[in-house]
Amino acid sequence: MDIVYQLVHGLSGLPAQESRLARFFLDNFAQIPEATMEELAAKAGVSSATLQHFARSIGCDDINDFIGQVRHQQQENNLQVPAAPMLGDAAWVDPGALKALALNAGIGSEILDRFSHSIGCENNGDILGQIRNRLNDFSQQESRVAQTILDDVSFAASATIDQLATAAGVSPATITRFARASGCDDIRDLRMKLAQASTPVAGGDIALPWREKLNRLQNALNSQFCELQPAVINQAVVRLKQAKAVHIFSASAADTPFASLLQYRLLTQGYPANICQDPALMSITASMLGAGQVLVIFAGSAPENALIAAAHQARRLGAEIIFIGRDSGSFIHSDDILLPLTEVRYGSLLVIDLLCEGIDS
Structure with missing residues (x-):
């Protein structure tokens, strides 16, 4: 399989989010074999489930098969991996610098937030961004909770503490500790923030003002579900x-x-x-x-x-x-x-x- 061809083809033949993933992998092709699935997900700003779906959509069995295909093609082409950070890594992007650049360019906060998300450097007010950026800081049990949330944000936003604990394979007490470690007051605060940070409605051909209206409606309904x-x-x-x-x-x-x-x-x-x-x-x-x-x-x-x-x-x-x-x-x-x-x-x-x-x- 020519994995590069599959990625290039995916730029125009896949849905918007997966097309962005294809661009991300092309930009970081040399570093892919050295990264774990969790690192790729965090730096691409998506969940592990989305990575798995993307891998299958370009003809691989799963994300591990995709990484193996990349490694194989690098070996065939005798590609040397440069010592460079992976684009999208929040470690080399200063949020303060981004804000200053956006201000000088006259870019609004909404566009800045979308750009920050696309390079894996979400605003600290975004609970999903905080969770992704702290994946390596959580304990083993807390990391399982984090991955469960990132894999299905909608479920996590509406699940009870027992349901979330069962899905993550941890105790309810771990869920409480995770909520506090993520900067939330408790599980209810965590659910509320997850509801507000749920994935926006897909754009398609909908005009921007209507799409924004749909996103506000979705957030309102998510918040209401959390309360009931x-x-x-x-x-x-x-x-x-x-x-x-x-x-x-x-x-x-x-x-x-x-x-x-x-x-x-x-x-x-x-x-x-x-x-x-x-x-x-x-x-x-x-x-x-x-x-x-x-x-x-x-x-x-x-x-x-x-x-x-x-x-x-x-x-x-x-x-x-x-x-x-x-x-x-x-x-x-x-x-x-x-x-x-x-x-x-x-x-x-x-x-x-x-x-x-x-x-x-």
């Missing part, structure tokens, strides 16, 4: 399915569209649901609720006194409460179900989908 717990969603689904009737209160005009959407979805699924947004009617409705009925409250902002009073009244009469919103404060009682929102618009839509899909399943 599957067990709590399932508990809310059970309450809705068993309810004699569902009453939906909206805290403000901004919450009413989501309350109306949930009502529509429930009605089309055969579950009786009423909606109320007037404070006076909320009080009257709450006074007629009782055991076996569920009150769903949408509150994108702090609930006002009238809504709080109506909820307390419904709770005293035996109704079960599902709160979807932010700034719940002392409003929530231990028997209530809280579905917190990190972003009201997309978060509310996601919660509605999860609830209604759960009812359908």
Whole structure:
């Protein structure tokens, strides 16, 4: 196999990320046999899984076969390996110098971040960049966690501590230590940063402003997924399915569209649901609720006194409460179900989908 031909052909025949990998390997062809898979992944700014996929896409069995093909071609051509750093190695790029160059050239921070990522020198605020740059500093167990995260960032961003520990083959305590070693407060902080650093939506032919919008939407949904717990969603689904009737209160005009959407979805699924947004009617409705009925409250902002009073009244009469919103404060009682929102618009839509899909399943 002519591995150089395969790489050159890959520049135009592969998807964008793999084409960038082909360029990376051509630029660093002499150093490839001396690097480990982990080093190649870190310096190319991709995961080990992406390297494996790339190797197969150019006709190799795996990344080890690819490295072997490179070594074989070097030996055939009697190529001497120069003592030079691999392009993309963060060790020879000073982030401060990059920022200064970008400033002098009038380059924005977004373009600088993309360029830094392409050469393996991510901004220190990027959790993935921090993990890649510290692969050699982690303990053996922590390195396994790091590699598991880099191999599947989306999974790591939504996994529980036990799920991540099982996937990495370590203990939950190691996950906690890894989170702190990565500069995070705890596993929840780590998941949040991983969600924010998830791979952007592929560009394709989408215009840049729309692509940026898609990326913001993806980050919002990732953050919302991190905030929700599957067990709590399932508990809310059970309450809705068993309810004699569902009453939906909206805290403000901004919450009413989501309350109306949930009502529509429930009605089309055969579950009786009423909606109320007037404070006076909320009080009257709450006074007629009782055991076996569920009150769903949408509150994108702090609930006002009238809504709080109506909820307390419904709770005293035996109704079960599902709160979807932010700034719940002392409003929530231990028997209530809280579905917190990190972003009201997309978060509310996601919660509605999860609830209604759960009812359908």
